[in-house]
Amino acid sequence: AQKITQTQPGMFVQEKEAVTLDCTYDTSDPSYGLFWYKQPSSGEMIFLIYQGSYDQQNATEGRYSLNFQKARKSANLVISASQLGDSAMYFCAMSTTWDSSYKLIFGSGTRLLVRP
């Protein structure tokens, strides 16, 4: 069965520094996708970044990059130059099959607090 694990319930980072949020996954499917979402205190779910299991390069989106290590089954999110507005819950997620029963399964989340 697929599983996503986020072992850091909470993290602090100083403004303007980089931070890494950990995510490990377990699946027997050869093809899958990995996602990160941000949930600020206002509650909405904001898609940040995607990595396909066959992608050769690590995904980047602005200040977000995904450190994908397939052999270790990890997909850590790196946020560079942290800003106060980055304070939020961050969820790692994995897609399952690519047919109509497609769904995302989520980790338990990491609460990030950016200190001024």
Added chain:
Amino acid sequence: DTAVSQTPKYLVTQMGNDKSIKCEQNLGHDTMYWYKQDSKKFLKIMFSYNNKELIINETVPNRFSPKSPDKAHLNLHINSLELGDSAVYFCASRHVRATRNTGELFFGEGSRLTVL
């Protein structure tokens, strides 16, 4: 110009009542989902519909009944509400057949249900 909209955003009700949450997406997507986020922020899929057809029905009490009148709408009706139903319910959508599709889900803003 909201992509995925849910109503109501807040719902406070008594145990035993029946309530509905509505969801509409204007993205032209053909698959819609309901997720439940509990008090510990854990997100769990409940249902998915593809072109009005029920595809995913996770282990959810049968007091929860989704209904999709067309592929742009997915409603959630809950009978005989219990204290444990208190949560934030998220609607999401995705286009299965997109040619350039990372597979991310587009989420609504959530509907916070409080059962007293």
